[in-house]
Each structure stands twice: as C-alpha cells, then as structure tokens.
Amino acid sequence: MFQRQLVARPRGSLGKIALQMRERFWEQEGIYGGISWTSQDIGQIQYPSHGFGLRKGIVVGGYYLQPGPQARFNQMSAAERLTAAVQQGEKLHPGYGAQVENGISVAWHRMNHMLGCTARDTSTETLRVLRQAEGCHYLIGDQISAHAGWMEAAVLSAHDC
Numbered sequence: 001m002f003q004r005q006l007v008a009r010p011r012g013s014l015g016k017i018a019l020q021m022r023e024r025f026w027e028q029e030g031i032y033g034g035i036s037w038t039s040q041d042i043g044q045i046q047y048p049s050h051g052f053g054l055r056k057g058i059v060v061g062g063y064y065l066q067p068g069p070q071a072r073f074n075q076m077s078a079a080e081r082l083t084a085a086v087q088q089g090e091k092l093h094p095g096y097g098a099q100v101e102n103g104i105s106v107a108w109h110r111m112n113h114m115l116g117c118t119a120r121d122t123s124t125e126t127l128r129v130l131r132q133a134e135g136c137h138y139l140i141g142d143q144i145s146a147h148a149g150w151m152e153a154a155v156l157s158a159h160d161c
C-alpha cells in the first residue's frame with residue numbers, strides 16, 4: 001500500500017529560472033520588488049525585495065505554472081531555457097539580455113530521486129498511509145503535506161516528527 005501510494009502520488013512539473021544581473025536596472029525604472037506578469041511562457045519576472053541600491057541582483061526570470069509552458073520549458077536543455085527566458089524578458093525590458101551574467105534552472109520532474117515537485121494529491125487517505133513508517137523508512141517534507149509546494153509545509157513536517 002505504502003509503495004503504491006508513493007509511486008502513484010502525482011507531482012507537478014513547474015519551474016523557476018534565476019538570472020543574475022550585472023546591474024539592478026529595474027531600480028532605475030522605479031521597480032523595487034514585486035512581479036511583472038506576462039502572457040509569454042516565462043509567466044512572470046520577480047524582482048528582489050532586498051538589497052536595494054546594490055550593484056548586482058538576481059531576478060526570477062521565469063515561473064511557469066501552466067501546463068503548456070511547463071511542457072515547452074521542461075523539454076529544453078538548461079541552456080535553451082536560459083536563452084528563451086532572456087528573449088522573453090527582452091520584451092519587458094529592452095537590453096535585458098546584455099545584463100544577464102549567469103542563470104540557472106532545473107526541470108524537477110526529470111531529476112533522479114525527485115521526479116517532480118508540489119505533490120498534487122492531498123487526499124487524507126494518501127497522506128495517512130505515507131506518513132506512517134514503512135519498516136525503518138520514514139518520509140518527511142512538503143511532498144507528504146496537505147500544503148505541498150511551500151517551505152512552510154517542509155518546516156511543519158519537520159516539527160511534526
């Protein structure tokens with residue numbers, strides 16, 4: 001039962017793309033934190049709400065929550081994801097690409113031993129089974145919480161143990 005519930009547990013395939021920028025150019029545009037929303041696949045650009053006035057900064061250059069963009073981004077290589085994120089960001093901020101120093105993204109559902117994120121099934125029965133030890137095998141973390149996909153759930157799970 002434990003193994004069946006574990007394998008069957010549906011997991012999300014969303015992702016984020018982090019971009020390290022040479023300069024905090026958005027602050028010159030009067031942006032201090034917050035999000036720019038776009039209908040492009042990147043979905044949004046998130047600006048840091050800390051470190052105001054410093055030279056460099058890291059933006060979330062993409063946070064794809066919808067199935068279509070997820071499928072398109074997840075089949076790309078990491079380099080292709082960065083290129084796509086830069087091209088789409090250019091439409092919001094001309095000159096964006098020239099500011100990118102480095103970037104990282106992960107296709108979580110393709111990562112061995114992860115196979116996804118933000119577990120989708122929060123049924124009480126599934127959680128009841130997975131929260132019980134199977135022999136000496138214990139599970140903790142946000143993936144077996146009813147609030148999957150949030151750090152809060154991971155912390156609460158640790159407290160619960």
Ligand SMILES: Cc1cc2nc3c(=O)[nH]c(=O)nc-3n(C[C@H](O)[C@H](O)[C@H](O)COP(=O)(O)OP(=O)(O)OC[C@H]3O[C@@H](n4cnc5c(N)ncnc54)[C@H](O)[C@@H]3O)c2cc1C
Nearest residue numbers: 014015016108113117118140141142143149150151152154
């Ligand atoms: C794209 C994305 C965006 C997110 N955005 C937010 C957000 O904005 N706000 C928020 O609150 N939360 C967010 N989250 C969720 C947050 O990242 C998770 O809730 C949190 O990281 C879960 O912590 P955890 O300790 O349960 O698991 P993890 O952080 O997954 O840690 C588990 C660790 O166990 C290791 N591990 C696995 N198997 C083994 C093994 N057999 N032996 C040893 N080690 C092993 C893994 O390598 C990993 O390091 C996001 C998640 C994703 C994927």
